Amino acid sequence: MVFKVSLILLALTSTLVSAYPASSQYASHIEARAVKDEYDYIIVGGGTAGLTVGDRLTADGKYTVLVIENGVLDNSTAILTGGAGGGMNAARMYTINSSPQSGLNNRVISVGIGRVVGGSSAVNGMVVQRGTAEEYNLWGDLSGGQPTSWNWKGLLPSFRRAMHLTVPSENLQRLMNVTYDLSVWGQDPDTKVYATYSESGSGQQKFFYDAYKSYPGVHVPKDNGNGENGLSFFLVSMDPTASSRSYARTGHWDPVANRPNYELVTGQRVNKINFDSSITATGVTFVPVSGSGAATTVRARKEVILAAGTVHTPQVLELSGIGGADLLKKANIPVLVDLPGVGSNFHDHTYLPFYGIRFTKNPTYPTIQVPRAGNIQSANLGVFLGLPVVAPDAFERIASNFEAQDPAAYLPADTHPTIIEGYRQQQKLLGKAMRSKGTTFFNTMINGIGGAPQNLRPVSRGTIHINPSNPQGEPIVDYRALSNPIDLDVFVEFIKFFRRFHSYGTLAQYQAQETAPGANVQTDAQIATWLRGQLNPSVYHPVGTAAKMPREWGGVVSEDLLVWGTKKLSVIDGSIMPVIVGATTQQTVYAIAEKAAEIIKARQ
Secondary structure (H helix, E strand, O other): OOOOOOOOOOOOOEOOOOOOOOOOOOOOEEOHHHOOOEEEEEEEOOOHHHHHHHHHHHOOOOOOEEEEOOOEOOOOHHHHHOOOOOOOOHHHEOOOEOOOEHHHOOEOOEOOOEOEOOHHHHOOOOEEOOOOHHHHHHHHHOOOOOOOOOOHHHHHHHHHHHOEEEOOOHHHHHHHOOOOOHHHOEOOOOOOOEEEOOOOOEHHHHHHHHHHHOOOOOOOOOOOOOOOOEEEEOEEOEEOOOOEEOOHHHHHOHHHOOOOOEEEEOOEEEEEEEEOOOOEEEEEEEEEOOOOOOOEEEEEEEEEEEOOHHHHHHHHHHHOOEEOHHHHHHOOOOOOEEOOOOOOOEEOOEEOOOEEEEEOOOOOOOOOEOOOOOOEOOOOEEEEEOHHHHOOOOHHHHHHHHHOOOOOOOOOOOOOHHHHHHHHHHHHHHHHHOOOOOOOOEEEEOOOOOEOOEEOOOOOOEEEEOOOOOOOOOOEEEOOOOOOHHHHHHHHHHHHHHHHHOOOHHHHHHOEEEEEOOOOOOOHHHHHHHHHOOOEOOOOOOEOOOOEOOHHHOOOEOOOOEEOOOEOEEEOOHHHOOOOOOOOOHHHHHHHHHHHHHHHHHOO
8 A cells, every 4th residue: 555645635534514603794804995094003914923913912902903914804615624725725825936946856836825814724734733842942042142932931821822722532532542731731711723633543543653652762742732742643723613624713803803993904915014214113005916906004003013924024024125235226125124134044844745655464453443523634643753763873974964064055145144144053053953852853644654754854944035026026935945955864864764664663574665766766865866856845834034033143033023123013923933843833823923912012
């Protein structure tokens, strides 16, 4: 049996049911002509982060908030009950392709991000995972010595606030050995974004769970969210009562849309943040996405909040005169703040769409079947491993080679010195991470034999910038995939790990036969050549283009999320992650937004 899995569609099964009950009239969903002249806060982007912060800022009725969203307010059944990735279609996604990737045989990659109220939380695989404590502590280590709460301890309250836990059923606990830790989760009644255990499990899953559990170095944490990695069941973003997708719109807009101080305008594109002479943000100007209609300017009394996402946040900044001076001059945009880090440090998880293998002797799987609860089923089991576990004979060599690199060697030739310094600081920390079991590099979901391995800790860095010849068009997205050779070295080790695993212990008797890359692909060079034709540099988890780091390290925002060199302008989305976490990014973006809301409120 050859196992092939797409990480875009992680659902085991998905069956349509009745849609989430939602009012057809939204008192605060307004047309552009109804936008007021002034609000306390203007949020650019009505996605995962933007709606979360909008909800929190308007909860006590003190402040008025306008959210400006490029996409539409979509109530379709496909989003709510279509399962993992069920909301993906052209009407709800941006149509953006990357520049040709020289490291991937010049392939062009589709850039998958949501263009709908709720953002990518409306179209993603619904997977809810959390990185390890080490990974969030690394963010704190990149604070430049400034006091920081951007670490595991400081973020844990935000994680608890971000999602409402539904505990696993007794059946799932008993049949699949699922455990959980309430101390790292929240059940706040004011949080209506739900994290639920997918009630599914099979004998085949249990068979491979036991096989991974017996593999040397594989730890089994009590909970996927307790800051440890290893072999674990994780959750999905599903409303347990309605058995439907739980996402930013259903959690942070639908229940509160009738607040008179919370307004949403859709189908609009912000093309400029406005400033006064002291570089204090005073408001924004936006235009209809359709291209027909006049521009609208609206003022912000307290703050402009950027939540346009990793792809579009740097574009909005650059259109507003904040970015690398050389680029802005090429685009004929007046330079307000020379901030070269805008649009740099771009990275995502890299994955292999399939690794093909079959057993020549069929195993007897346990007779286990978890009774289904609800109609949406999604992936719920994975293994998350550090490099010393996956590559015990190679991790030290890889780490040493990485640390020995000139930090500028594999960045773009014209990279600004501050960005090089920021990468130097990352290099020190990532070298240590390569030697630690507690920082995740390898991941695969477990549904059966084989898998679709991901590198959750790539060291190549790309860019997202405006197109100087068409600044108002979609930005130029360049993953620069495999530009640092360490990433290819790591993935070669992943293939070798899969080969060892499928012939280890009790699995050896079933005589695994690899079908992709296959028996004719054996040397490291052969594996690397094969991988260049197969790897995808994105699992739709883009981060890093407005990194929370010191300005002298190529950072874009400070510890309090204000854009360097400006006043009253903040960024609150996944673009602030200086280094990606070893997990899907949905839960982390919610936590960033929760923490951002507290930071913003504390300023008043």
